[in-house]
Amino acid sequence: MNWFKNLYETFRLKLRTNLPFFIVCVLLVLFIVFYLYNNIVYSVLSGEGGVLYKRFFGGTVVDRVYPEGIHFIFPWDKMYIYNLRIQQVPHEFDVLTKNGLKVTLNLSIRYYPERALVAVLHKVVGPEYIKTVVIPEIEHVLRVLIGQMDAEGVYTTQRSIIEKSLNEAIEKVHRRFITVDNVIIKQITLPPVVEKAIQNKIEQKHRAQAHVYVVERQQREKQRKIIEGEAMQAYNKIVQSSLSPDILQWMSIQATLELAKSENTKVIVVGGGKQGLPVFGNMILDAPGGFQFKPEDIQKPESGKEKSGMEIQKSADSTKPSQSVKAKSAFETMDESNTAAKELPEAKSEVNK
16 A cells, blocks of 8 residues: 555656646647547447448458447548438439420439448449439430430320339449339429420310210110110010909909008999999999090089999990090019919909908
8 A cells, every 4th residue: 555655645746746737738638539539439320331441451441331339430540421221312304305305304213222232332433322323324214215205105105114114224223232212203394385285185085085985875875775665565565465354353352452441531332333343443344345444434523513433333334445545554573463363253252241
């Protein structure tokens, strides 16, 4: 402990005698550290990579990419920081078509450098690789392609061809240690006069196609109506052939039964005609020829009087075949006719009861 105490006393004595010099040295060291801090301490943030350049020991270090974090280097060396994330750069330029018309293309280029090859990219191309390699290569491909097309082709159908042709430019850029994720054509601008003329031409073309479609639709509608009419005609013939006086009589009996079941007040006049059915049934069935009825034969009642049911029946019985008007009826299916024929005897017995 004595030697430590002696050392402390010696340092204290020298500090007292050389205090101004000691203060100057400390300030000088602090000044150098703060002045050269940015050249000594490098911070690599998230999504970045560092490339070290050694001034006296071989230049660019191509076999190592410094990861994220803080790194200390000599003040005479230098570290370059590269963004390794997917980046996007807009670009707009003018090209000429086959007929010399100027077209403006507005692009969006997405790219990122290869992480393992960033040091090689820095040594071969440099930090300004987007302006040195990516944009010139894409421009060259588009200029060559659009120079072989006319304005209408660029504006309409061949736009997808332009996007596919960009694969060639992407492949060339990839050879320079850069990956182009996608090239999007955001807008193609033509001179206003040319653009208006192309739009008018396309509009007229679609109008002509619309007229052709309308004519074709009308033709098909005509065929549909003809087929529908033929089907209705065949259906009516089948239904008409299935109607008979027995079927009509059964329908009248069914109507009488439904009317009798109703809770409303009603008067049913039966017993007239050959069939002994209600008046409205006899007016249909007892007429010569079966299902015939002439509404004109029902005379209007005199003022203040109303005809009885038997008088209406008498008017209906006096109808002549030459003056009859065929009444129209529609039945849903042939099965109903067969069912009516089977249920007719039972319905008659129920009415007689």
